[in-house]
Amino acid sequence: xxxxxxxxxxxxxxxxxxxxxxxxxxxxxxxxxxxxxxxxxxxxxxxxxxxxxxxxxxxxxxxxxxxxxxxxxxxxxxxxxxxxxxxxxxxxxxxxxxxxxxxxxxxxxxxxxxxxxxxxxxxx
Numbered sequence: 001x002x003x004x005x006x007x008x009x010x011x012x013x014x015x016x017x018x019x020x021x022x023x024x025x026x027x028x029x030x031x032x033x034x035x036x037x038x039x040x041x042x043x044x045x046x047x048x049x050x051x052x053x054x055x056x057x058x059x060x061x062x063x064x065x066x067x068x069x070x071x072x073x074x075x076x077x078x079x080x081x082x083x084x085x086x087x088x089x090x091x092x093x094x095x096x097x098x099x100x101x102x103x104x105x106x107x108x109x110x111x112x113x114x115x116x117x118x119x120x121x122x123x124x
Contacts, residue, residue: 004089
């Protein structure tokens with residue numbers, strides 16, 4: 001099994017839930033409150049503060065230190081069988097990819113053990 005962490009735009013949460021349900025993977029854990037982070041670009045001005053700002057102006061403001069330090073996102077955790085990982089990752093990318101900075105990040109990690117608390121059963 002694998003654990004998939006997906007950091008996505010806040011406005012993509014509902015579309016992501018629907019798309020995962022459509023491929024037969026409705027189970028997930030999500031932070032319903034925002035998480036904060038940033039990538040190499042040091043924050044995305046257009047996403048948070050100035051929706052009509054030009055790329056040149058954004059780069060100028062970034063140089064001046066006007067970018068937000070952290071950008072609000074949503075964080076999802078998914079436990080996925082090994083044979084479903086590629087399908088889930090492809091779905092996450094398809095739904096969340098806009099082609100702009102700030103689309104998010106997906107991490108795939110090994111999951112050593114899974115135990116259902118109610119019954120004590122283990123495994124997939």
